[in-house]
Amino acid sequence: MEAFLNYLKKFIEISESEESIILSKCKTRKYLKNQYIVQEGDICRFQSFIVKGKVRTFYLDNKGNEHVVMFGIENWWAADLGSFIAQTEAEFNVQCLADTEVIQLSHSNTEALFIELPKMERFFRLIIQNAYIKTQKRIVQNYALSAKERYLEFCKEYPQLEQRIPQYMIASYLGITKEFLSSIRGQLDK
Amino acid sequence: MEAFLNYLKKFIEISESEESIILSKCKTRKYLKNQYIVQEGDICRFQSFIVKGKVRTFYLDNKGNEHVVMFGIENWWAADLGSFIAQTEAEFNVQCLADTEVIQLSHSNTEALFIELPKMERFFRLIIQNAYIKTQKRIVQNYALSAKERYLEFCKEYPQLEQRIPQYMIASYLGITKEFLSSIRGQLDK
DNA sequence: CGAAAATTTGACATGACTCAACTGGAGTGG
């Protein structure tokens, strides 16, 4: 919980009494490697703040191919936001890539929190703003850069991930096949 | 201003007195076709709500190629959000594709509004949440769909735009060359 | 009407994908 409060305090100021309101709405939960926090078709009932571990968000297209949409590590949020907000069926899967510990806020607790503590609106506005800006940059990069350049960017931006995540998932995140990523890496080794 | 208030009321409830606070922070402004609302390198000083007209957001990569990041029409927002929030140099250009009328909120007025009327945090949270979800869907589509499929999706989603926007900009938005889009359209005509 | 901009067309080039075979660890069980 400590990590979570520190994170919160980067965005808004909170008093001790506010802290306890927030914590009263949160639950800690642990997942094992390969477990799913969200599954396609279910309703995404929580926003999960990652305290420890790592996850991937992916979805299956109609040809049955997996596409990794994003990774999540410490201090990131994991959810199918579209599903969470509207409480409709999730399109995405969120799966743990290691044993993972999260802090969860349910939909109704989130709503309640917004009412009790309106400054939480600000908090989430700021979080999502940042996420949105990052996502937009990614779109831009995908268009402007070749696969090799995207891979190099990825290694620079997520050095922690490059080490510890199967290559085929990185390939999927980059929008290329595992074979092609392999050949790119081959070239780069020289 | 009427359109803007109606839009606002879709997301939050506002009293008459709150209305006038909001309006006191807003300015109407008109741009001519081809004028720039935001230019790369400038600081993005406003968020602009589009009352009438259309815009494109694009950026230039280091090879000098234009990449259209998004289009904007009535009831959308136009800004380089990254630049607006941090008040740093813009990476994106926002250019009018027709005579365009906008309602503008400056950075300092936006901040002031958040203080006077905290529910505006909620408003913008909701807006950005939606934008974020849309952007994520776009990333997914780009990976899962071929150029032809993406074009068809685009036509379905933005029928108003397909008509009235130069093809080479649509091609750029889709991440393909104008020549290739032309050939796709040729095929589809049959 | 004429010039500039947008679109189309076609020949050719290439980045990225497919498929199938191969390599090399990391368990697992006997």
Added chain:
DNA sequence: CCACTCCAGTTGAGTCATGTCAAATTTTCG
């Protein structure tokens, strides 16, 4: 401790989607 299996990763041949370039055509608009 070995043999077996199972993944992940690699390699290579052949293919396809999309890009490049240059010229021809059409549209737009002053």
